[in-house]
Amino acid sequence: MLRFSPPRGELLETSSEFTVQAGGAESNVAVAAARLGANTTWLSKLPKSPLGKRVESSIRQHGVTPAVAWDASTETRQGVYYLEHGAEPRPTTVLYDRRDAAITTVTPSELDTTTIESASLFFTTGITPALSATTTETTHKLLEVASAADTRTAFDLNYRAKLWEPADARETYESLFELLDLLFIPERDAHHVLGMSGSASEIAATLSETYNIETVVITRGEDGALALRDDSTVTQPIFETETVDPIGTGDAFVGGFLAEELTGSPLEQSLAVGSAAAALKRTLHGDVAVISRAEVANVLSDSGYGIDR
């Protein structure tokens, strides 16, 4: 998607300038992972227009290899979202404008699925299946392609209330769970969308057992994160941050986690890197975590925050 946002303290209704950036859950995760050293490819479908091209070049700029199906149809368009930064008590507001976006018509045959088959890990999110019946089916099939090729699968649930109803979302999610090796899920979505109760670790255990998911990561907002694998649970508090822009925090967390996971690190280290990436993202404007390994190491070592000169 493209993101249009007025400056902080100004409104969609009145601001004369919007900042333009590319962003989207999957690409945000890909960028965060790429910045931390992972070799990443991003599969998508974009309109053959300056706006579609903009999304592709932005992805590439940050070190991700784009593998785009170009859509020349005049029936589709570039998905857009409008972001209005809030300040207490005015919430940050997201206005989606993605009807008829090119991505809503994507089918597996349009994508280069050999990149999935040869990858170590395939990642997608719960936003894509929310867009259309076609993307629901495509998501399902791509996860099957990955499974069939023994490519590990990872999924960030990422429920969006403005895109679908909890019941619809739940049905789709549950149909996908058995295809997953790693699941990222916000605790509030487990409660609100999946109708689960209990503590974060109970939720993780239930999901892992019910759907035979190797690793379940529960994100808990201010309360940090928890990961379960092989019946063992690790937790990670959040790092203190001065927030410049909260959008993309969860994606940076997932990207950081996966980049570390792919190096073979232990679960707690992946969780820590994810949390550090999330904290660093919040200090930057835009959806994407333009961060580095050195910055993550600095956060993890708690080597101090001040002026580096």
Add this chain to the structure above:
Amino acid sequence: MLRFSPPRGELLETSSEFTVQAGGAESNVAVAAARLGANTTWLSKLPKSPLGKRVESSIRQHGVTPAVAWDASTETRQGVYYLEHGAEPRPTTVLYDRRDAAITTVTPSELDTTTIESASLFFTTGITPALSATTTETTHKLLEVASAADTRTAFDLNYRAKLWEPADARETYESLFELLDLLFIPERDAHHVLGMSGSASEIAATLSETYNIETVVITRGEDGALALRDDSTVTQPIFETETVDPIGTGDAFVGGFLAEELTGSPLEQSLAVGSAAAALKRTLHGDVAVISRAEVANVLSDSGYGIDR
């Protein structure tokens, strides 16, 4: 519509900031006419969102009374267009993004047609019927409402190649012509869309006779404009301009013409005011002609261009 445009010399693909403005053929005409003293109301349908509200408040700011049908449906959206300023030999490019715009579903019953019945003049353009079958029908019916109420009708043909094919446009236009009292038509569209040949005055005469249109105004780009009424023809050359932004030139022309026409001025005076309004518009960023009677008078009197201090 909302218009998003990068600064001159920058591209939709790469610019980090877009300027945001409201614009659209009918509202541009309404603003130009209002700025020159006409009492104007703008009928439209907008999404109930900050973007729709922005369009409405922008119209109102310039002195036009908005009469908006608010659309709360999540199935429609705010129409948008992207403008990339050109420089020779790179053309100025317009990228429409108005699929599923709220306006595409507008019906007469949603609009306050009493404002049409009590008005001196009802104006619409050939862009609106290009948007959907619904808007084609609505345009037709609103012109009928006006005719039935003895409200004069005015129409700017305004063919847009990115919206429909010439043959489709022609069929629609021709079905509307007999409802018109004033017709504005670019000479190139008479040739290319209506398939007419001959000089501008011959075209005007043919249209006037065939469809019994009281006044026909032919705009001829660099070659000025020509108007025919009661078998009498007047012409007007363009005024020299240093162009800052060409978008909206034709709308300013029509708005200026109509504002003057509504005061009962002779045809040549309306044509002159239209041309002056068009020239002034081109010196301003944005679709709308934020101009004044005094500025128009200054252009018409040719009282000099320089520093006024």
Add this chain to the structure above:
Amino acid sequence: MLRFSPPRGELLETSSEFTVQAGGAESNVAVAAARLGANTTWLSKLPKSPLGKRVESSIRQHGVTPAVAWDASTETRQGVYYLEHGAEPRPTTVLYDRRDAAITTVTPSELDTTTIESASLFFTTGITPALSATTTETTHKLLEVASAADTRTAFDLNYRAKLWEPADARETYESLFELLDLLFIPERDAHHVLGMSGSASEIAATLSETYNIETVVITRGEDGALALRDDSTVTQPIFETETVDPIGTGDAFVGGFLAEELTGSPLEQSLAVGSAAAALKRTLHGDVAVISRAEVANVLSDSGYGIDR
């Protein structure tokens, strides 16, 4: 007035760009009330210049009907104020530049007082009489016009130390009090300007009794607000806010209160809406509260502050 302000962290002395906005106590109140549904007209006198026209169109943009006396004299000018945003320990500074502003010469005969006579409520502030002897007299007469027509009168005391001395202000205020139905007064001004002592509720009671004012609202900064009517007192704490721009907070409070009051709501509800409007205003750049009923409802229901997506 027009407001010129450098960006936060920059100075009037050095910044190369000033943001330009319209603002003023009465128009700020009118905008806040109009945004929350009140039908409002703003009476004023402005210079016939692009700057005066700017103020008018800005008012209209936000949904208020301007009723302006245009002043073509070269002896008057557009009032301006310069705002330098502070950061602790450097205070936010206001530099008034309103000598010879057109408004300082306004007389009742120049204004459309029939709008006052047909209104439900007439509002003005204690800033206007501070500008000149003429505006003192005009304020008095307009309140008499309202009283004579049984239009309710409301007044925000709004003492400005840079405009006049406490003793002069007090004399003028006290001459106006008996014409008032609603009085808004900051607790500190009651102490410092009117020389009153005692608690906020004692002050309210004294003012109400002495001058026979139906409703007295005391604003108490961080300590919230208190309103007295019919011997009954209600209080309202402030809402937590992250302040982007504090200018116009009081005006948003009054505008919110009056918009609710005009719907016939009970006093505590008006006080609550005023407080919510004030809190929302502080999250926005500029003097005016570009807010909505939905946002106020969200604050009142405390339905949470975060990302709405």
Add this chain to the structure above:
Amino acid sequence: MLRFSPPRGELLETSSEFTVQAGGAESNVAVAAARLGANTTWLSKLPKSPLGKRVESSIRQHGVTPAVAWDASTETRQGVYYLEHGAEPRPTTVLYDRRDAAITTVTPSELDTTTIESASLFFTTGITPALSATTTETTHKLLEVASAADTRTAFDLNYRAKLWEPADARETYESLFELLDLLFIPERDAHHVLGMSGSASEIAATLSETYNIETVVITRGEDGALALRDDSTVTQPIFETETVDPIGTGDAFVGGFLAEELTGSPLEQSLAVGSAAAALKRTLHGDVAVISRAEVANVLSDSGYGIDR
């Protein structure tokens, strides 16, 4: 004065940002001369405020020594002007806002007149006496101070139609002429204000003889300039320029001329440097000619315009 201007193609009525710069005829001349090597002091009176301080520090930044009488009165203010850039056929517009400016009350006793007595040359313009009766008298007295001290006097007529009537201006100018050693006068003002006829050289001769002025320089817009001294006339065509901002062209011309004159160069060289300075000024935003000797030499040698790398 401070100058507030919206970007090119935007209006005072609608632009959300104004660029802020200091400018004024005398200080512009002083800056141009200082940039080209003259040792210059600027005498003025400014309000003791951040805006007055801004004007002073801006003058100093460009190498002129400010000698300011600070005015702490609340009865005066910083003079301001608003500049709206035109584009043919819309003229560039200047809106003065200098009523009650501190400078309008300046008297000789407030200024450090010893700097005039010890200088080689004292310069002022015909704008200052237009501001008030006080400034008319002060201008007269300062020219007398200079004459009495054998400091050469120079004066740029600079008639401003928005400040006074031609007849009033003429009376004042004529009372000052006999105190002058150098006079700069636009040909159009000689015609329109002084009521003179004849060619530029005839005008120069008449002024020189009638008032015993050593050097008369006639500026003729597109037609260049002409200077007369000791019965000998030299002329200078303008240099081709691409104009970014025309304001301050005449001041740059005078500053360039005087800087060269003060080095003892022949008249034609001073005229050439003035013309080059004027041409360079037009390529820059703002009133002041931030130019260098090297740039002037490059223009004079016609060593080519292109990319210097």
Add this chain to the structure above:
Amino acid sequence: MLRFSPPRGELLETSSEFTVQAGGAESNVAVAAARLGANTTWLSKLPKSPLGKRVESSIRQHGVTPAVAWDASTETRQGVYYLEHGAEPRPTTVLYDRRDAAITTVTPSELDTTTIESASLFFTTGITPALSATTTETTHKLLEVASAADTRTAFDLNYRAKLWEPADARETYESLFELLDLLFIPERDAHHVLGMSGSASEIAATLSETYNIETVVITRGEDGALALRDDSTVTQPIFETETVDPIGTGDAFVGGFLAEELTGSPLEQSLAVGSAAAALKRTLHGDVAVISRAEVANVLSDSGYGIDR
């Protein structure tokens, strides 16, 4: 290099904001070629810093594959240049700041020369050898690597007066000529630096024969370009352009020429594509030609310049 430039009409000495972009002769050529479909890799050496990383990601964003030798030494830095846009008669000025730039120490062993060996064509410019003795030697060796691998070699002479003296440049250039298959040379450099005389076609013929260069392209500014191959000469006039930013015109020409050449097109077609790319570049801010095949085709077909909607 990074390029820092104030807005047009502002100066390095006074502007408060500089626009930051990456640019450099070789990378500009690579981007132009990549945008037109060529598969390109860019070899360079950059400091391991945010500035070096910026250059790399900018190159990648535009579709070129960067192959960078990262330099962690504190003894080197990121090369920078400052660009001040001129307006007649003030020239556009380039201020190089590339002393100790990382690139000045680059040796062949630091670069991935296998990319040269497997490429169809290796391109470099006459700027690189101007930077240091090391880069002179490296340029020589890389051309030898290409020759040895039967990779075609192309070279843009690109003499820069601010980097070295004509005699030094000539000696270096002449030592490289016999390694070249394609040579691009401005006519003025053939005269001024190589001391050649005669017409453009005579110069081309002499260079081709003397050094056995397969193809010689002479660029002649306003007079277009000429290419010689196999004793046959073709010429191409320039396309009319409205210039927004002239920097990078020559690089766009070369990039366009090479992209077309690599598709096997005849020489005249390559020359035409180069000229169209150069014209399009001039309509864009920045060094790089963010252009497309469709835009080039539009220029070549002369299908008109106006508004495309």
Add this chain to the structure above:
Amino acid sequence: MLRFSPPRGELLETSSEFTVQAGGAESNVAVAAARLGANTTWLSKLPKSPLGKRVESSIRQHGVTPAVAWDASTETRQGVYYLEHGAEPRPTTVLYDRRDAAITTVTPSELDTTTIESASLFFTTGITPALSATTTETTHKLLEVASAADTRTAFDLNYRAKLWEPADARETYESLFELLDLLFIPERDAHHVLGMSGSASEIAATLSETYNIETVVITRGEDGALALRDDSTVTQPIFETETVDPIGTGDAFVGGFLAEELTGSPLEQSLAVGSAAAALKRTLHGDVAVISRAEVANVLSDSGYGIDR
């Protein structure tokens, strides 16, 4: 130096605009002192380029008299630093780019040392000797010039880890200490660089005794400052601040301290003024403390922070 910085929340790697300002330890101190009334001259060496000229005019703008040795050599350059604003947990980062800066070659004979001899006080910092062997020697000699002329000497230790190793710095500092009358030293540098232990007052006493330094001021970050003179110690806590830009805090402290010291105030008053200047600086963008005596007095009197209107 020139300072280039992206906006807060943006990165050197990605931001398209950098704000440009002049700054440097000695000039920052000079500006702060000048703003508070001290008569100051700044000695330096700058490249003869628009960038060097920019630094000079910026210094002059703020009321300091520049005395610059201009360097026309192409072997030196303008020193630059890049500043990336941090937000917890991402540190604020300074990237120095001052290799071969003109200042690194400065010798006493190039500077106007008579200004030192006639001054009340000579100030320099520990950054200058870190730049090169030449500047180490120049620093030493200038302090000797001052001592010989009975000009008081002041020195701010200001260790910069990115410029040299602690051991090297220590050796240089210790060689300078006996030439000092006033020493400013951060407590952390006393520990880390000088290898001292003990409390702040013990460190001050040791330095004063060992090197016979009249006044030692220890800055302690959040813990305020301590000064020792004549065996008597005074302390000063910091003032609460909302930090907009922390760079230059220490320089503002020293400038404020020295401006007050030069008026003959007691030590505690100088310490208080320094602390207030430091607090005010932090509320402003840029290195320099554009502050006033009135603002300092307001901080010291704790007369309240709010809106001044």
